[in-house]
Amino acid sequence: MSIEDVQRELREFVSERDWAQFHTPENLAKSISIEAAELLEEFQWGAPDDTANVRDELADVLTYCLLLADALGEDPLEIVRSKLAVTRAKYPVEKARGRSAKYDEL
Amino acid sequence: MSIEDVQRELREFVSERDWAQFHTPENLAKSISIEAAELLEEFQWGAPDDTANVRDELADVLTYCLLLADALGEDPLEIVRSKLAVTRAKYPVEKARGRSAKYDEL
Amino acid sequence: MSIEDVQRELREFVSERDWAQFHTPENLAKSISIEAAELLEEFQWGAPDDTANVRDELADVLTYCLLLADALGEDPLEIVRSKLAVTRAKYPVEKARGRSAKYDEL
Amino acid sequence: MSIEDVQRELREFVSERDWAQFHTPENLAKSISIEAAELLEEFQWGAPDDTANVRDELADVLTYCLLLADALGEDPLEIVRSKLAVTRAKYPVEKARGRSAKYDEL
Numbered sequence: 001m002s003i004e005d006v007q008r009e010l011r012e013f014v015s016e017r018d019w020a021q022f023h024t025p026e027n028l029a030k031s032i033s034i035e036a037a038e039l040l041e042e043f044q045w046g047a048p049d050d051t052a053n054v055r056d057e058l059a060d061v062l063t064y065c066l067l068l069a070d071a072l073g074e075d076p077l078e079i080v081r082s083k084l085a086v087t088r089a090k091y092p093v094e095k096a097r098g099r100s101a102k103y104d105e106l
Numbered sequence: 107m108s109i110e111d112v113q114r115e116l117r118e119f120v121s122e123r124d125w126a127q128f129h130t131p132e133n134l135a136k137s138i139s140i141e142a143a144e145l146l147e148e149f150q151w152g153a154p155d156d157t158a159n160v161r162d163e164l165a166d167v168l169t170y171c172l173l174l175a176d177a178l179g180e181d182p183l184e185i186v187r188s189k190l191a192v193t194r195a196k197y198p199v200e201k202a203r204g205r206s207a208k209y210d211e212l
Numbered sequence: 213m214s215i216e217d218v219q220r221e222l223r224e225f226v227s228e229r230d231w232a233q234f235h236t237p238e239n240l241a242k243s244i245s246i247e248a249a250e251l252l253e254e255f256q257w258g259a260p261d262d263t264a265n266v267r268d269e270l271a272d273v274l275t276y277c278l279l280l281a282d283a284l285g286e287d288p289l290e291i292v293r294s295k296l297a298v299t300r301a302k303y304p305v306e307k308a309r310g311r312s313a314k315y316d317e318l
Numbered sequence: 319m320s321i322e323d324v325q326r327e328l329r330e331f332v333s334e335r336d337w338a339q340f341h342t343p344e345n346l347a348k349s350i351s352i353e354a355a356e357l358l359e360e361f362q363w364g365a366p367d368d369t370a371n372v373r374d375e376l377a378d379v380l381t382y383c384l385l386l387a388d389a390l391g392e393d394p395l396e397i398v399r400s401k402l403a404v405t406r407a408k409y410p411v412e413k414a415r416g417r418s419a420k421y422d423e424l
Contacts, residue, residue, distance in 0.1 A: 003109050006183050013190060018204040022363050026149040030362050032167060033245050036142040037355030043132040044348050045312035045340050055180050059189035061138060062171050062182055065164060074161050076168055077112050083165035084119060098124040100257035128257050136256050139351055143249030150242050151234050151418035206363035215321045218395050225402060230416040238361040244379060248354040255344040267392050270383060271401035273350060274394055277380050286373050288380055289324050295377035296331060310336040
């Protein structure tokens, strides 16, 4: 199963329900924040006792990310890779190794 | 390029910098929320004038999602698909078509 | 200095800049999420080394909360108190003492 | 009713339940993000049909903000006012009037 297969399934799911009308980039961006917070809620007071919930909430964030990539006409893997190239340059191995500081504080 | 290739690149990027120590599930969940809000910021006062920023912020959310999937030992495509099956059942086509209401209000 | 004084100052600040046009409830709700994530970013990889930043980011969240209360015509203290009454009932002392579980799991 | 009265009520509520142990600054920062997203959820697909929910979700964000101010030993009104002074300087009336751009793009 490839990411294209999953994207195809998602498009079908949305189209059957006539939901594309709700999926503006802005609404999808809000949805990603909302689902990200539901994921965070699993860690609100410490480690979660149920990792099945963590997995399901992560799936929701990922789903909306794939839908937003689609709405923008972007390839999700391609944008991750090209951003990674930028991040590599901002965090050179010799400076960043073992440190969680921001690039402008390295 | 498959999602496994991108995951491999991300793992390499993290390992070269010795950053796995920072990537607890909780820290990654916080990071997803933080990046999701940076994405949302592009829409804070309306439609963004620069979609390149939207794409880059989405890439950041996706990157942390892939890292969290990895930390949890989950396959990102598999969890999206199995959550989709649950959502299909919660939002049957005949009830959900053309409506943005939550499943408990359909 | 009372909360009404601060609200008056905020209104003046907004009005001098002719910013009320941007302060729809929805835009303010997005702004609260965005600022909340900037606050969270101070804790992204653990305890912050600079609590002055935490204080400033908290001030930003509070500011947008006061602006939203204003846009809704609500008294911020009154709504906190009436929600507290609801929460008291959901989390009775004898059940909730020393536990971080959600009310439906107590 | 002053903000100090509300803060006193909140402290009593927390202390009766022995919840101060959960209220580390980090947990409160997470809680603010979580509640901010529940507020945002009211606007996920457009204007909410129920403003009572908006009010209640805003109350939750405010409550955690007051608890975090307490945990930090900060006066919530004081920090809003001193941040406002900084923002005034960043957004001078003549430059910022009628514009939603960030200060570095004015």
